[in-house]
Amino acid sequence: MSEAAGISVELKDVVKRYGAFTAVHNTNLDIEDGSFLTLLGPSGCGKTTTLRMIAGLTSITEGDVLIKGRRVNDLPIHKRNLGIVFQNYALFPHKSVFDNVAFGLKYRNVAKADAAKRVKDALELVQLPQMADRMPSQLSGGQQQRIALARAIVIQPDVLLLDEPLSALDANLREDMRIELKKIQHTLGVTTVFVTHDQSEALAMSDKIVVMSAGHVEQVGTPEEVYNSPASEFVAGFLGNSNILDATVSDAAEGRAKLDVDGLGTILADTGGRALSKGGKVKVSIRAEKLYLDADGEDDSSSFSADVGTVDYQGQVARYFLTVGDRQLQAINPIDDHPIAEGKTVAVKIRARDCVVLPA
Protein backbone atom coordinates (compact mmCIF):
# COMPACT_ATOMS: atom_id res chain seq x y z
CA MET A 1 0.00 0.00 0.00
CA SER A 2 2.75 2.39 0.92
CA GLU A 3 4.59 1.54 -2.26
CA ALA A 4 1.61 2.41 -4.37
CA ALA A 5 1.58 5.81 -2.70
CA GLY A 6 5.20 6.30 -3.78
CA ILE A 7 6.60 6.34 -0.27
CA SER A 8 10.09 4.87 0.17
CA VAL A 9 10.58 5.37 3.86
CA GLU A 10 7.94 5.75 6.49
CA LEU A 11 8.41 6.57 10.16
CA LYS A 12 5.37 5.81 12.29
CA ASP A 13 5.29 7.14 15.84
CA VAL A 14 9.01 6.52 16.15
CA VAL A 15 10.56 7.19 19.55
CA LYS A 16 14.15 6.73 20.69
CA ARG A 17 15.03 6.76 24.35
CA TYR A 18 18.35 6.28 26.06
CA GLY A 19 17.39 5.44 29.62
CA ALA A 20 15.44 8.41 30.90
CA PHE A 21 16.59 10.65 28.05
CA THR A 22 14.39 10.87 24.98
CA ALA A 23 16.56 11.55 21.93
CA VAL A 24 13.71 11.48 19.43
CA HIS A 25 10.11 12.17 20.41
CA ASN A 26 7.13 10.70 18.62
CA THR A 27 8.04 11.26 14.98
CA ASN A 28 6.03 10.61 11.85
CA LEU A 29 7.56 11.06 8.44
CA ASP A 30 6.86 9.97 4.88
CA ILE A 31 9.73 10.12 2.43
CA GLU A 32 8.62 10.02 -1.18
CA ASP A 33 10.26 7.85 -3.83
CA GLY A 34 13.19 9.58 -5.47
CA SER A 35 13.01 12.65 -3.26
CA PHE A 36 15.81 14.38 -1.45
CA LEU A 37 14.88 14.90 2.16
CA THR A 38 17.03 16.76 4.65
CA LEU A 39 17.00 16.40 8.41
CA LEU A 40 18.16 19.81 9.58
CA GLY A 41 18.89 20.98 13.07
CA PRO A 42 21.57 21.88 15.58
CA SER A 43 23.72 19.16 17.09
CA GLY A 44 21.83 17.04 19.59
CA CYS A 45 18.47 17.63 17.91
CA GLY A 46 18.00 13.96 17.08
CA LYS A 47 18.62 14.15 13.32
CA THR A 48 21.50 11.69 13.29
CA THR A 49 19.66 9.36 15.66
CA THR A 50 16.71 9.40 13.25
CA LEU A 51 19.02 8.58 10.34
CA ARG A 52 20.65 5.79 12.31
CA MET A 53 17.26 4.30 13.13
CA ILE A 54 16.39 4.23 9.43
CA ALA A 55 19.81 2.68 8.76
CA GLY A 56 19.45 0.07 11.46
CA LEU A 57 22.52 1.29 13.30
CA THR A 58 20.40 2.27 16.30
CA SER A 59 17.47 0.33 17.69
CA ILE A 60 14.00 1.84 17.78
CA THR A 61 12.39 2.20 21.21
CA GLU A 62 8.82 2.64 19.97
CA GLY A 63 7.05 2.86 16.65
CA ASP A 64 7.84 1.43 13.24
CA VAL A 65 10.20 2.17 10.39
CA LEU A 66 9.03 0.99 6.98
CA ILE A 67 11.20 0.83 3.89
CA LYS A 68 9.34 0.22 0.64
CA GLY A 69 6.29 -0.69 2.68
CA ARG A 70 8.09 -3.33 4.68
CA ARG A 71 8.54 -3.05 8.43
CA VAL A 72 12.29 -3.16 9.09
CA ASN A 73 12.48 -2.68 12.86
CA ASP A 74 13.99 -6.11 13.35
CA LEU A 75 15.73 -6.40 9.99
CA PRO A 76 19.50 -6.25 10.52
CA ILE A 77 21.34 -3.51 8.69
CA HIS A 78 23.01 -5.81 6.17
CA LYS A 79 19.64 -6.90 4.81
CA ARG A 80 18.18 -3.41 4.41
CA ASN A 81 19.89 -2.53 1.10
CA LEU A 82 20.86 0.98 2.07
CA GLY A 83 23.75 3.11 0.92
CA ILE A 84 25.32 5.12 3.72
CA VAL A 85 27.88 7.89 3.41
CA PHE A 86 29.52 8.81 6.70
CA GLN A 87 30.80 12.18 7.80
CA ASN A 88 34.41 10.96 7.92
CA TYR A 89 33.98 8.94 4.66
CA ALA A 90 34.78 5.62 6.44
CA LEU A 91 36.64 4.20 3.45
CA PHE A 92 38.39 0.92 4.23
CA PRO A 93 41.99 2.08 4.56
CA HIS A 94 43.45 -1.34 3.75
CA LYS A 95 41.55 -1.75 0.49
CA SER A 96 42.07 -0.06 -2.86
CA VAL A 97 39.50 2.33 -4.25
CA PHE A 98 38.29 -0.42 -6.56
CA ASP A 99 37.89 -2.89 -3.69
CA ASN A 100 36.15 -0.28 -1.58
CA VAL A 101 33.58 0.41 -4.27
CA ALA A 102 33.22 -3.27 -5.16
CA PHE A 103 32.76 -4.25 -1.51
CA GLY A 104 28.98 -4.20 -1.46
CA LEU A 105 28.77 -6.04 -4.78
CA LYS A 106 30.92 -8.85 -3.40
CA TYR A 107 28.32 -9.45 -0.68
CA ARG A 108 25.54 -9.35 -3.21
CA ASN A 109 27.15 -12.13 -5.20
CA VAL A 110 27.51 -10.01 -8.30
CA ALA A 111 29.66 -11.77 -10.91
CA LYS A 112 33.21 -10.41 -11.16
CA ALA A 113 32.93 -9.03 -14.70
CA ASP A 114 29.61 -7.39 -13.96
CA ALA A 115 30.96 -5.95 -10.71
CA ALA A 116 33.99 -4.49 -12.49
CA LYS A 117 31.67 -2.81 -14.99
CA ARG A 118 29.46 -1.38 -12.26
CA VAL A 119 32.44 -0.11 -10.26
CA LYS A 120 33.77 1.59 -13.39
CA ASP A 121 30.39 3.22 -14.03
CA ALA A 122 30.13 4.40 -10.43
CA LEU A 123 33.64 5.87 -10.52
CA GLU A 124 32.77 7.67 -13.75
CA LEU A 125 29.63 9.03 -12.18
CA VAL A 126 31.69 10.60 -9.38
CA GLN A 127 34.28 11.71 -11.97
CA LEU A 128 37.19 9.69 -10.61
CA PRO A 129 37.52 6.86 -13.15
CA GLN A 130 41.33 6.89 -13.04
CA MET A 131 41.60 6.33 -9.27
CA ALA A 132 40.60 2.66 -9.08
CA ASP A 133 44.07 1.39 -8.13
CA ARG A 134 44.85 4.03 -5.51
CA MET A 135 44.63 3.51 -1.78
CA PRO A 136 42.26 5.83 0.14
CA SER A 137 45.20 7.48 1.91
CA GLN A 138 46.47 8.68 -1.48
CA LEU A 139 43.30 10.67 -2.12
CA SER A 140 42.31 14.17 -1.03
CA GLY A 141 39.33 14.67 1.26
CA GLY A 142 37.06 15.61 -1.61
CA GLN A 143 38.13 12.57 -3.62
CA GLN A 144 37.57 10.28 -0.63
CA GLN A 145 34.11 11.74 -0.28
CA ARG A 146 33.33 10.92 -3.93
CA ILE A 147 34.60 7.37 -3.52
CA ALA A 148 32.45 6.95 -0.42
CA LEU A 149 29.49 8.11 -2.48
CA ALA A 150 30.38 5.73 -5.31
CA ARG A 151 30.61 2.86 -2.81
CA ALA A 152 27.16 3.69 -1.46
CA ILE A 153 25.38 4.04 -4.82
CA VAL A 154 27.00 1.17 -6.72
CA ILE A 155 24.82 -1.32 -4.84
CA GLN A 156 21.69 0.45 -6.13
CA PRO A 157 20.33 1.04 -2.65
CA ASP A 158 16.64 1.52 -1.94
CA VAL A 159 17.58 4.56 0.11
CA LEU A 160 20.74 6.64 0.23
CA LEU A 161 21.58 7.94 3.70
CA LEU A 162 24.03 10.83 4.00
CA ASP A 163 25.29 11.70 7.48
CA GLU A 164 26.77 15.22 7.27
CA PRO A 165 28.84 14.10 4.26
CA LEU A 166 30.10 17.57 3.41
CA SER A 167 31.01 18.96 6.80
CA ALA A 168 34.59 17.67 6.74
CA LEU A 169 35.34 19.46 3.46
CA ASP A 170 36.61 23.02 3.17
CA ALA A 171 34.17 25.74 2.16
CA ASN A 172 34.79 25.98 -1.61
CA LEU A 173 34.86 22.23 -2.09
CA ARG A 174 31.70 21.91 -0.03
CA GLU A 175 29.77 24.16 -2.39
CA ASP A 176 31.01 22.29 -5.47
CA MET A 177 30.23 18.95 -3.88
CA ARG A 178 26.72 19.89 -2.89
CA ILE A 179 25.86 20.84 -6.46
CA GLU A 180 27.39 17.63 -7.72
CA LEU A 181 25.78 15.48 -5.05
CA LYS A 182 22.39 16.88 -5.94
CA LYS A 183 23.09 16.25 -9.64
CA ILE A 184 24.08 12.64 -9.03
CA GLN A 185 21.06 12.08 -6.81
CA HIS A 186 18.84 13.51 -9.53
CA THR A 187 20.46 11.35 -12.23
CA LEU A 188 20.01 8.18 -10.21
CA GLY A 189 16.62 9.12 -8.82
CA VAL A 190 17.52 7.45 -5.55
CA THR A 191 15.53 8.36 -2.46
CA THR A 192 17.92 10.27 -0.25
CA VAL A 193 17.96 11.24 3.40
CA PHE A 194 20.53 13.88 4.18
CA VAL A 195 21.53 14.97 7.66
CA THR A 196 23.07 18.38 8.16
CA HIS A 197 23.27 21.29 10.56
CA ASP A 198 24.09 23.63 7.68
CA GLN A 199 21.01 25.55 6.59
CA SER A 200 22.45 26.63 3.25
CA GLU A 201 23.17 23.00 2.32
CA ALA A 202 19.64 22.09 3.31
CA LEU A 203 18.07 24.95 1.36
CA ALA A 204 20.18 24.34 -1.75
CA MET A 205 19.79 20.59 -2.03
CA SER A 206 16.50 19.46 -0.59
CA ASP A 207 13.11 18.69 -2.04
CA LYS A 208 11.87 18.69 1.51
CA ILE A 209 13.39 19.81 4.78
CA VAL A 210 12.57 18.42 8.20
CA VAL A 211 13.64 20.94 10.82
CA MET A 212 14.32 19.27 14.14
CA SER A 213 15.02 20.63 17.59
CA ALA A 214 15.52 18.81 20.88
CA GLY A 215 14.14 15.56 19.49
CA HIS A 216 11.01 17.12 18.02
CA VAL A 217 10.10 17.76 14.39
CA GLU A 218 9.46 21.50 14.23
CA GLN A 219 8.41 21.73 10.59
CA VAL A 220 8.34 19.70 7.41
CA GLY A 221 8.24 21.57 4.14
CA THR A 222 9.93 22.60 0.94
CA PRO A 223 12.97 24.86 1.34
CA GLU A 224 10.82 27.87 0.43
CA GLU A 225 8.13 26.96 2.92
CA VAL A 226 10.48 26.55 5.86
CA TYR A 227 12.39 29.66 4.91
CA ASN A 228 9.51 31.99 4.12
CA SER A 229 6.83 30.58 6.37
CA PRO A 230 8.52 29.21 9.47
CA ALA A 231 6.06 27.34 11.63
CA SER A 232 7.75 28.11 14.90
CA GLU A 233 10.06 30.55 16.55
CA PHE A 234 12.81 27.93 16.47
CA VAL A 235 12.58 27.48 12.70
CA ALA A 236 12.48 31.23 12.14
CA GLY A 237 15.57 31.66 14.30
CA PHE A 238 17.51 28.69 12.97
CA LEU A 239 17.20 29.43 9.26
CA GLY A 240 18.82 32.69 8.35
CA ASN A 241 18.91 35.77 10.54
CA SER A 242 15.53 36.70 11.86
CA ASN A 243 14.21 39.38 14.14
CA ILE A 244 11.69 37.86 16.47
CA LEU A 245 9.54 40.38 18.28
CA ASP A 246 6.81 40.20 20.89
CA ALA A 247 3.61 41.80 19.71
CA THR A 248 -0.01 42.30 20.64
CA VAL A 249 -2.79 41.98 18.06
CA SER A 250 -4.61 45.30 17.86
CA ASP A 251 -6.77 44.44 14.89
CA ALA A 252 -7.21 41.43 12.62
CA ALA A 253 -9.27 41.06 9.46
CA GLU A 254 -9.09 39.15 6.16
CA GLY A 255 -5.61 37.74 6.47
CA ARG A 256 -4.10 41.00 7.68
CA ALA A 257 -3.35 41.96 11.24
CA LYS A 258 -2.28 45.13 12.92
CA LEU A 259 0.30 44.35 15.52
CA ASP A 260 1.58 46.52 18.31
CA VAL A 261 5.25 45.88 18.77
CA ASP A 262 6.78 47.29 21.92
CA GLY A 263 9.07 50.13 21.02
CA LEU A 264 8.41 49.98 17.27
CA GLY A 265 4.82 51.00 17.06
CA THR A 266 2.25 49.38 14.84
CA ILE A 267 3.14 47.15 11.94
CA LEU A 268 1.01 45.32 9.41
CA ALA A 269 1.46 41.59 9.04
CA ASP A 270 0.04 38.75 6.96
CA THR A 271 -1.55 36.27 9.29
CA GLY A 272 -0.75 33.33 7.01
CA GLY A 273 -4.14 31.77 7.66
CA ARG A 274 -3.68 31.89 11.39
CA ALA A 275 -6.75 32.95 13.32
CA LEU A 276 -5.86 35.84 15.56
CA SER A 277 -7.98 37.39 18.22
CA LYS A 278 -7.81 41.01 19.14
CA GLY A 279 -5.64 41.64 22.16
CA GLY A 280 -3.88 38.27 21.78
CA LYS A 281 -0.15 37.96 22.37
CA VAL A 282 1.89 36.72 19.40
CA LYS A 283 5.44 36.74 18.12
CA VAL A 284 6.33 38.17 14.77
CA SER A 285 9.36 37.07 12.81
CA ILE A 286 10.97 39.30 10.20
CA ARG A 287 14.07 38.21 8.26
CA ALA A 288 17.08 40.48 8.47
CA GLU A 289 17.14 40.88 4.69
CA LYS A 290 13.51 42.00 4.75
CA LEU A 291 14.25 45.12 6.77
CA TYR A 292 14.80 47.69 4.05
CA LEU A 293 17.03 50.49 5.23
CA ASP A 294 16.79 53.88 3.64
CA ALA A 295 19.47 56.30 4.71
CA ASP A 296 17.83 59.31 3.05
CA GLY A 297 14.19 58.29 3.36
CA GLU A 298 11.48 59.97 5.30
CA ASP A 299 10.00 58.24 8.28
CA ASP A 300 6.55 57.73 6.78
CA SER A 301 3.66 55.77 8.23
CA SER A 302 4.90 52.35 7.03
CA SER A 303 8.32 52.74 8.55
CA PHE A 304 10.15 53.58 11.72
CA SER A 305 13.55 55.06 12.30
CA ALA A 306 16.54 53.28 13.78
CA ASP A 307 20.13 54.06 14.66
CA VAL A 308 22.86 52.09 12.90
CA GLY A 309 25.27 50.45 15.30
CA THR A 310 27.95 47.96 14.25
CA VAL A 311 28.25 47.37 10.51
CA ASP A 312 29.42 43.93 9.44
CA TYR A 313 30.74 44.44 5.92
CA GLN A 314 30.53 41.29 3.76
CA GLY A 315 31.23 42.57 0.25
CA GLN A 316 27.97 42.25 -1.61
CA VAL A 317 25.88 42.81 1.46
CA ALA A 318 26.31 44.32 4.89
CA ARG A 319 24.79 43.23 8.13
CA TYR A 320 23.63 46.14 10.26
CA PHE A 321 22.94 46.04 13.95
CA LEU A 322 20.21 48.57 14.59
CA THR A 323 18.90 50.16 17.74
CA VAL A 324 15.30 51.24 18.06
CA GLY A 325 14.75 52.55 21.53
CA ASP A 326 16.10 49.81 23.76
CA ARG A 327 15.51 47.13 21.14
CA GLN A 328 18.18 45.52 18.94
CA LEU A 329 17.38 44.52 15.36
CA GLN A 330 19.42 43.00 12.56
CA ALA A 331 19.20 43.96 8.92
CA ILE A 332 21.03 42.56 5.91
CA ASN A 333 20.95 44.83 2.87
CA PRO A 334 22.75 44.86 -0.47
CA ILE A 335 25.44 47.51 -0.67
CA ASP A 336 24.99 50.38 -3.05
CA ASP A 337 28.52 51.84 -3.47
CA HIS A 338 29.17 52.10 0.27
CA PRO A 339 27.57 50.55 3.31
CA ILE A 340 25.59 52.89 5.52
CA ALA A 341 27.90 54.46 8.07
CA GLU A 342 27.77 53.67 11.76
CA GLY A 343 25.84 56.13 13.87
CA LYS A 344 23.50 57.16 11.07
CA THR A 345 19.76 57.26 11.57
CA VAL A 346 17.84 55.37 8.90
CA ALA A 347 14.24 54.74 7.96
CA VAL A 348 13.32 51.04 8.17
CA LYS A 349 10.57 49.70 5.92
CA ILE A 350 8.84 46.38 6.47
CA ARG A 351 6.31 44.78 4.13
CA ALA A 352 3.30 43.08 5.63
CA ARG A 353 3.95 39.83 3.73
CA ASP A 354 7.43 39.57 5.21
CA CYS A 355 6.08 39.55 8.73
CA VAL A 356 5.37 36.01 9.84
CA VAL A 357 3.08 35.69 12.81
CA LEU A 358 3.98 32.91 15.24
CA PRO A 359 2.31 31.75 18.40
CA ALA A 360 3.70 33.50 21.46
Next chain:
Amino acid sequence: MASLDPADNTWQPWRLLAPSLTAILLLLAIPVAFIAVYSFWLRTATGADVAGFHLDNWIEVLTDPFYRDILGYTVWVAFATTVICALAGYIPAYFIATTQFKHKAFLLLLLMLPFWISYIIRTMSWINILGSSGIVNAALIWLGITDEPIQMLYNQGTVIVGLVHFLLPFMILNIYVSLYGIDRNLVDAARSLGCTGWQAFREVTLPLSMPGLAAGSLLCFVLGAGTYITPLVLGGPTDAMFANLVFDAIITQLNWPLGSALSLVLLILLGLVVAVYNRFAGMNQIAKSFG
Protein backbone atom coordinates in the same frame (compact mmCIF):
# COMPACT_ATOMS: atom_id res chain seq x y z
CA MET B 1 81.09 22.86 11.74
CA ALA B 2 78.76 23.12 14.71
CA SER B 3 77.41 26.57 15.18
CA LEU B 4 75.68 28.16 18.13
CA ASP B 5 73.53 30.17 15.76
CA PRO B 6 69.96 29.11 16.61
CA ALA B 7 69.02 29.35 12.95
CA ASP B 8 71.45 26.56 12.12
CA ASN B 9 69.44 23.41 12.67
CA THR B 10 71.91 20.92 11.23
CA TRP B 11 73.13 19.76 14.63
CA GLN B 12 69.91 20.22 16.54
CA PRO B 13 68.72 16.58 16.20
CA TRP B 14 72.10 15.32 17.41
CA ARG B 15 72.11 17.63 20.40
CA LEU B 16 68.66 16.37 21.36
CA LEU B 17 69.60 12.75 20.83
CA ALA B 18 72.92 13.03 22.67
CA PRO B 19 71.71 11.88 26.14
CA SER B 20 70.00 8.77 24.78
CA LEU B 21 72.84 8.00 22.39
CA THR B 22 75.32 8.29 25.25
CA ALA B 23 73.26 5.93 27.40
CA ILE B 24 72.91 3.42 24.57
CA LEU B 25 76.60 3.61 23.82
CA LEU B 26 77.75 3.18 27.42
CA LEU B 27 75.13 0.71 28.58
CA LEU B 28 74.54 -1.34 25.45
CA ALA B 29 76.95 -0.92 22.58
CA ILE B 30 80.17 -1.06 24.62
CA PRO B 31 79.11 -4.01 26.83
CA VAL B 32 78.03 -5.93 23.72
CA ALA B 33 81.38 -5.13 22.15
CA PHE B 34 83.10 -6.51 25.28
CA ILE B 35 81.06 -9.69 25.00
CA ALA B 36 81.90 -9.96 21.31
CA VAL B 37 85.60 -9.72 22.14
CA TYR B 38 85.24 -12.16 25.02
CA SER B 39 83.61 -14.75 22.76
CA PHE B 40 86.92 -15.13 20.90
CA TRP B 41 88.93 -15.70 24.06
CA LEU B 42 89.71 -19.14 25.39
CA ARG B 43 89.12 -20.68 28.77
CA THR B 44 91.91 -22.96 29.88
CA ALA B 45 91.85 -25.92 32.25
CA THR B 46 93.41 -23.80 34.98
CA GLY B 47 90.50 -21.43 34.86
CA ALA B 48 92.34 -18.43 33.44
CA ASP B 49 91.01 -16.86 30.25
CA VAL B 50 93.45 -16.51 27.36
CA ALA B 51 93.01 -13.42 25.27
CA GLY B 52 93.30 -13.67 21.53
CA PHE B 53 91.33 -14.55 18.46
CA HIS B 54 90.18 -18.15 18.85
CA LEU B 55 87.21 -19.58 16.98
CA ASP B 56 86.89 -22.56 19.35
CA ASN B 57 83.83 -21.27 21.25
CA TRP B 58 82.00 -20.38 18.07
CA ILE B 59 82.79 -23.75 16.47
CA GLU B 60 81.52 -25.54 19.56
CA VAL B 61 78.32 -23.49 19.80
CA LEU B 62 77.53 -23.75 16.10
CA THR B 63 78.33 -27.43 15.58
CA ASP B 64 77.38 -29.16 18.82
CA PRO B 65 73.86 -30.62 18.38
CA PHE B 66 73.29 -30.06 22.12
CA TYR B 67 73.14 -26.28 21.60
CA ARG B 68 71.24 -26.60 18.34
CA ASP B 69 68.55 -28.72 19.98
CA ILE B 70 68.11 -26.31 22.86
CA LEU B 71 67.95 -23.41 20.42
CA GLY B 72 65.23 -25.28 18.52
CA TYR B 73 63.41 -26.02 21.78
CA THR B 74 63.65 -22.34 22.79
CA VAL B 75 62.19 -21.19 19.48
CA TRP B 76 59.41 -23.74 19.79
CA VAL B 77 58.45 -22.72 23.35
CA ALA B 78 58.54 -19.02 22.46
CA PHE B 79 56.47 -19.70 19.35
CA ALA B 80 53.86 -21.77 21.19
CA THR B 81 53.65 -19.10 23.92
CA THR B 82 53.16 -16.39 21.29
CA VAL B 83 50.39 -18.29 19.52
CA ILE B 84 48.56 -18.96 22.80
CA CYS B 85 48.95 -15.33 23.85
CA ALA B 86 47.60 -14.15 20.49
CA LEU B 87 44.55 -16.39 20.68
CA ALA B 88 43.89 -15.78 24.37
CA GLY B 89 44.70 -12.08 24.21
CA TYR B 90 42.53 -11.03 21.30
CA ILE B 91 39.22 -11.53 23.07
CA PRO B 92 39.93 -9.42 26.18
CA ALA B 93 41.58 -6.78 23.97
CA TYR B 94 38.48 -6.68 21.77
CA PHE B 95 36.27 -6.50 24.82
CA ILE B 96 38.17 -3.59 26.38
CA ALA B 97 38.33 -1.73 23.06
CA THR B 98 34.62 -2.03 22.30
CA THR B 99 32.97 -2.06 25.71
CA GLN B 100 30.53 0.68 26.65
CA PHE B 101 31.58 0.19 30.28
CA LYS B 102 32.22 3.59 31.83
CA HIS B 103 35.46 2.72 33.58
CA LYS B 104 37.55 1.57 30.66
CA ALA B 105 40.64 3.03 32.33
CA PHE B 106 40.03 0.70 35.24
CA LEU B 107 40.09 -2.32 32.94
CA LEU B 108 43.40 -1.13 31.52
CA LEU B 109 44.69 -0.66 35.05
CA LEU B 110 43.78 -4.27 35.83
CA LEU B 111 45.89 -5.21 32.84
CA MET B 112 48.86 -3.37 34.33
CA LEU B 113 48.34 -4.78 37.81
CA PRO B 114 50.55 -7.88 37.33
CA PHE B 115 53.50 -5.63 36.50
CA TRP B 116 53.41 -4.31 40.06
CA ILE B 117 54.44 -7.73 41.35
CA SER B 118 57.86 -9.17 40.67
CA TYR B 119 58.00 -11.46 37.69
CA ILE B 120 59.74 -14.11 39.81
CA ILE B 121 57.01 -14.05 42.47
CA ARG B 122 54.36 -14.32 39.78
CA THR B 123 56.16 -17.29 38.26
CA MET B 124 56.57 -18.99 41.62
CA SER B 125 52.89 -18.56 42.36
CA TRP B 126 52.28 -21.45 39.98
CA ILE B 127 53.97 -23.77 42.45
CA ASN B 128 51.21 -22.96 44.90
CA ILE B 129 48.63 -23.63 42.25
CA LEU B 130 49.96 -26.70 40.44
CA GLY B 131 52.42 -28.15 43.00
CA SER B 132 51.81 -31.44 44.83
CA SER B 133 50.29 -29.53 47.75
CA GLY B 134 48.91 -26.78 45.54
CA ILE B 135 45.26 -25.86 45.34
CA VAL B 136 44.51 -27.86 42.19
CA ASN B 137 45.79 -31.09 43.71
CA ALA B 138 44.13 -30.31 47.04
CA ALA B 139 40.85 -29.84 45.24
CA LEU B 140 41.24 -33.04 43.23
CA ILE B 141 42.01 -35.04 46.37
CA TRP B 142 39.15 -33.46 48.28
CA LEU B 143 36.80 -34.32 45.42
CA GLY B 144 38.12 -37.86 45.49
CA ILE B 145 39.19 -37.77 41.86
CA THR B 146 42.68 -38.84 42.85
CA ASP B 147 44.31 -40.25 45.98
CA GLU B 148 47.84 -39.09 45.27
CA PRO B 149 48.85 -35.61 44.11
CA ILE B 150 49.27 -35.54 40.35
CA GLN B 151 52.66 -34.30 39.11
CA MET B 152 51.74 -31.27 37.06
CA LEU B 153 54.78 -29.06 37.50
CA TYR B 154 58.22 -29.05 35.93
CA ASN B 155 57.52 -29.84 32.30
CA GLN B 156 57.22 -28.01 29.01
CA GLY B 157 53.54 -27.33 29.66
CA THR B 158 54.17 -25.42 32.88
CA VAL B 159 56.98 -23.44 31.25
CA ILE B 160 54.54 -22.32 28.57
CA VAL B 161 51.85 -21.59 31.17
CA GLY B 162 54.31 -19.44 33.11
CA LEU B 163 55.39 -17.58 29.99
CA VAL B 164 51.81 -16.97 28.89
CA HIS B 165 51.07 -15.62 32.36
CA PHE B 166 54.03 -13.27 32.07
CA LEU B 167 53.50 -12.16 28.47
CA LEU B 168 49.73 -12.01 27.98
CA PRO B 169 49.38 -8.37 29.16
CA PHE B 170 51.89 -7.25 26.52
CA MET B 171 49.84 -8.96 23.85
CA ILE B 172 46.49 -7.61 25.08
CA LEU B 173 47.86 -4.08 25.31
CA ASN B 174 49.23 -4.16 21.77
CA ILE B 175 46.07 -5.58 20.26
CA TYR B 176 43.94 -3.18 22.31
CA VAL B 177 45.79 -0.17 20.97
CA SER B 178 45.28 -1.15 17.35
CA LEU B 179 41.63 -2.12 17.89
CA TYR B 180 40.96 1.13 19.72
CA GLY B 181 42.31 3.08 16.74
CA ILE B 182 39.83 1.52 14.30
CA ASP B 183 37.04 3.87 13.28
CA ARG B 184 33.72 2.33 14.37
CA ASN B 185 32.13 3.73 11.22
CA LEU B 186 34.20 1.29 9.16
CA VAL B 187 32.35 -1.62 10.72
CA ASP B 188 29.03 0.18 10.24
CA ALA B 189 29.96 0.87 6.62
CA ALA B 190 30.79 -2.80 6.03
CA ARG B 191 27.52 -3.83 7.69
CA SER B 192 25.53 -1.42 5.52
CA LEU B 193 27.16 -2.87 2.41
CA GLY B 194 25.93 -6.35 3.24
CA CYS B 195 28.27 -7.93 5.81
CA THR B 196 27.05 -9.85 8.80
CA GLY B 197 28.75 -8.93 12.06
CA TRP B 198 31.23 -11.76 11.67
CA GLN B 199 31.98 -10.91 8.05
CA ALA B 200 32.56 -7.28 8.99
CA PHE B 201 34.99 -8.44 11.67
CA ARG B 202 36.91 -10.52 9.13
CA GLU B 203 36.91 -7.84 6.43
CA VAL B 204 37.64 -4.80 8.56
CA THR B 205 38.45 -5.28 12.24
CA LEU B 206 40.80 -8.23 11.98
CA PRO B 207 42.98 -6.95 9.11
CA LEU B 208 43.18 -3.49 10.68
CA SER B 209 44.24 -4.96 14.02
CA MET B 210 47.01 -7.03 12.45
CA PRO B 211 49.71 -4.43 13.21
CA GLY B 212 48.89 -4.70 16.92
CA LEU B 213 48.77 -8.46 16.75
CA ALA B 214 52.14 -8.48 15.00
CA ALA B 215 53.70 -6.06 17.50
CA GLY B 216 52.36 -8.06 20.43
CA SER B 217 53.63 -11.27 18.88
CA LEU B 218 57.09 -9.83 18.38
CA LEU B 219 57.29 -8.71 22.00
CA CYS B 220 56.00 -12.06 23.27
CA PHE B 221 58.38 -14.02 21.07
CA VAL B 222 61.48 -11.99 21.89
CA LEU B 223 60.79 -11.80 25.62
CA GLY B 224 59.75 -15.46 25.70
CA ALA B 225 62.82 -16.69 23.82
CA GLY B 226 65.15 -14.66 26.03
CA THR B 227 63.85 -15.82 29.40
CA TYR B 228 65.69 -18.10 31.79
CA ILE B 229 63.70 -17.60 35.00
CA THR B 230 60.53 -19.37 33.89
CA PRO B 231 62.25 -22.63 32.80
CA LEU B 232 64.40 -22.43 35.94
CA VAL B 233 61.38 -22.16 38.25
CA LEU B 234 58.74 -24.12 36.37
CA GLY B 235 60.70 -26.39 34.00
CA GLY B 236 62.09 -29.86 34.48
CA PRO B 237 65.69 -30.95 33.88
CA THR B 238 65.11 -31.23 30.11
CA ASP B 239 63.31 -27.90 29.78
CA ALA B 240 66.36 -25.64 29.75
CA MET B 241 66.04 -22.80 27.28
CA PHE B 242 68.87 -21.06 25.51
CA ALA B 243 69.21 -18.28 28.07
CA ASN B 244 69.66 -20.97 30.75
CA LEU B 245 72.78 -22.10 28.87
CA VAL B 246 74.14 -18.59 29.02
CA PHE B 247 73.30 -18.36 32.73
CA ASP B 248 74.90 -21.74 33.34
CA ALA B 249 78.09 -20.99 31.38
CA ILE B 250 78.67 -17.60 33.00
CA ILE B 251 77.34 -17.99 36.56
CA THR B 252 77.89 -21.69 37.26
CA GLN B 253 80.91 -22.63 35.16
CA LEU B 254 82.42 -19.16 35.11
CA ASN B 255 83.17 -19.81 31.45
CA TRP B 256 82.73 -16.27 30.16
CA PRO B 257 84.07 -16.83 26.67
CA LEU B 258 81.59 -19.66 25.97
CA GLY B 259 78.75 -17.77 27.66
CA SER B 260 79.56 -14.75 25.49
CA ALA B 261 79.40 -16.78 22.29
CA LEU B 262 76.11 -18.35 23.40
CA SER B 263 74.53 -15.02 24.29
CA LEU B 264 75.59 -13.56 20.96
CA VAL B 265 73.93 -16.44 19.14
CA LEU B 266 70.67 -15.65 20.95
CA LEU B 267 71.12 -11.93 20.31
CA ILE B 268 71.68 -12.50 16.59
CA LEU B 269 68.70 -14.83 16.32
CA LEU B 270 66.32 -12.43 18.06
CA GLY B 271 67.84 -9.54 16.14
CA LEU B 272 66.96 -11.32 12.91
CA VAL B 273 63.38 -11.83 14.10
CA VAL B 274 63.09 -8.12 14.90
CA ALA B 275 64.63 -7.19 11.53
CA VAL B 276 62.17 -9.38 9.64
CA TYR B 277 59.30 -7.89 11.64
CA ASN B 278 60.56 -4.39 11.00
CA ARG B 279 60.76 -5.11 7.29
CA PHE B 280 57.08 -6.05 7.16
CA ALA B 281 55.38 -4.12 9.94
CA GLY B 282 57.62 -1.32 11.20
CA MET B 283 58.74 -0.71 14.75
CA ASN B 284 56.56 2.34 15.33
CA GLN B 285 53.59 0.09 16.11
CA ILE B 286 55.29 -1.05 19.30
CA ALA B 287 56.01 2.52 20.27
CA LYS B 288 52.28 3.24 19.96
CA SER B 289 51.29 0.77 22.65
CA PHE B 290 53.57 2.41 25.14
CA GLY B 291 52.58 5.92 24.12
